[in-house]
Amino acid sequence: MDLHGKTQEEVIAALSRQSIAFRCLSARDQSQVAAMAITMAARGLPLEFVLSSVRATARLMVEAEAEQSDRQRPLPEFVRVSVLPPSERVSPRTQPRREAKAMERDWLLRNTRQILREARAAKQPHERKKMRRRLMAIDQAHIRRVLGQDAQQLCSEINEYLRGCSDLR
Numbered sequence: 496m497d498l499h500g501k502t503q504e505e506v507i508a509a510l511s512r513q514s515i516a517f518r519c520l521s522a523r524d525q526s527q528v529a530a531m532a533i534t535m536a537a538r539g540l541p542l543e544f545v546l547s548s549v550r551a552t553a554r555l556m557v558e559a560e561a562e563q564s565d566r567q568r569p570l571p572e573f574v575r576v577s578v579l580p581p582s583e584r585v586s587p588r589t590q591p592r593r594e595a596k597a598m599e600r601d602w603l604l605r606n607t608r609q610i611l612r613e614a615r616a617a618k619q620p621h622e623r624k625k626m627r628r629r630l631m632a633i634d635q636a637h638i639r640r641v642l643g644q645d646a647q648q649l650c651s652e653i654n655e656y657l658r659g660c661s662d663l664r
Contacts, residue, residue, distance in 0.1 A: 498536035498545065503529050513546055516553035524556055603641055607633065607649055614656050627660040 498506055506529045510517045517528065528549055535545045610633070614626035630653050639646040 498533055498542070501533075503533070506533055510546075510549055514550045514553050516557050517549060519557045520553055524553075528552055528556070600641055603638065604645060604649070607638065607653075611649075611652055611656065623660055627657060630657055 498509070501509070503526060507525050510525075510529060510532060517525065520528065531552065532545050532549050535548060536542070610626070610629055614623075614630060617623045617626045633653060635646075635650045635653065638650060642649065
């Protein structure tokens with residue numbers, strides 16, 4: 496395909512065969528893009544570059560036109576189109592605070608048990624001393640407040656380990 500010496504109508508027809516997005520443009524926009532292509536070809540730019548530029552420009556113009564029509568849509572119509580039917584709606588979380596508290600509780604229990612496991616596995620005096628320091632840093636009052644019934648056994652295990660480490664001071 497060569498754009499030299501062709502009329503604007505011939506260029507528009509040729510570009511319509513090359514680009515789907517070009518076909519979606521209005522007649523005014525097609526003539527503007529065709530004029531751009533003719534100007535680029537007259538400058539001696541490679542044909543592939545000209546066609547690529549035409550495709551990209553046409554695609555951008557179609558997208559801009561679609562965005563413009565979305566922005567101009569009246570609000571009641573936009574709401575009517577955008578609202579999901581009741582069957583497809585996502586139910587809101589009923590109590591996010593309760594879920595957050597449950598997640599915090601699970602994390603605290605899991606983390607404290609992991610520290611206790613590591614403490615029991617520590618054999619060397621420096622390891623035991625480090626674990627003793629970590630266990631002493633745990634706020635047992637907070638654990639009792641957050642964990643409730645599970646905290647009693649956990650705190651007694653912590654205290655038992657700490658009593659066993661009394662020789663490490």
